[in-house]
Amino acid sequence: MDIEERESITSLVETYSDELHSYLCRYTGDYAMAKDVLGDVFLKLVQMIRHKRKKDIKWRPWLYRVATNCAISRFRKQKVRSLFHLKEISHRKEGPKTPHELVEISREGKMVRNAILKLGKIHRSVLVMRVYQEMTYKEIADSLEINVGTVKSRINEAKSRLKKQLEIGYE
Numbered sequence: 001m002d003i004e005e006r007e008s009i010t011s012l013v014e015t016y017s018d019e020l021h022s023y024l025c026r027y028t029g030d031y032a033m034a035k036d037v038l039g040d041v042f043l044k045l046v047q048m049i050r051h052k053r054k055k056d057i058k059w060r061p062w063l064y065r066v067a068t069n070c071a072i073s074r075f076r077k078q079k080v081r082s083l084f085h086l087k088e089i090s091h092r093k094e095g096p097k098t099p100h101e102l103v104e105i106s107r108e109g110k111m112v113r114n115a116i117l118k119l120g121k122i123h124r125s126v127l128v129m130r131v132y133q134e135m136t137y138k139e140i141a142d143s144l145e146i147n148v149g150t151v152k153s154r155i156n157e158a159k160s161r162l163k164k165q166l167e168i169g170y171e
Contacts, residue, residue: 005049012059013042019133020067026128027071029117040070061142064135068125068143115165123158130155 024034044066129135141148
C-alpha cells in the first residue's frame, strides 16, 4: 500500500468513524457490536482502496451501505436482536427536569425504542439514516441502492408504523 492510499484511508476513517459508529450503535443497539461492525467496514474500505475498484466514489453513501450490510451479516451470524438505542429524549435543551418528568421521559424513550425495534430492517435503516444521521433522501438512496421515491415511501411507512405502535402503547 502506497503513501497516497494510506493518507486516503486515514482521512476517510477520521472523517466518518464517529458518524458511522453512532449510526451502527443505533442500528444494532449494542455499543461493542457497533465497534466490531465498524472494524469490518473499515477493512472493506482498505480492500476497496487497495484494489482501486472504484474511482470518484461518493464515500459517505458507500460507507453507509457497507455498514448496513455488515451489520445485517453480523445479525445473521449471531442471530441476536438487541434493543435499539435512540438519542435519549432526556437530552432536550429545555433545562432541568423534575423527578416525575425524568421518569416519564425514560418511559417514553423505552416505548419509542421498543416501537423502532419492531420495525423491519428496511424501515428502521431509512428512518435512522434520515432522522438521526440527517442524511438526504439522495444519500439514503445511494447508500441502499434504491430509488429516492422508494426511500420516501419507506420513511413514510416507517413513521406510520411507529405512530401505530406508540398509540397502542399509550392505550
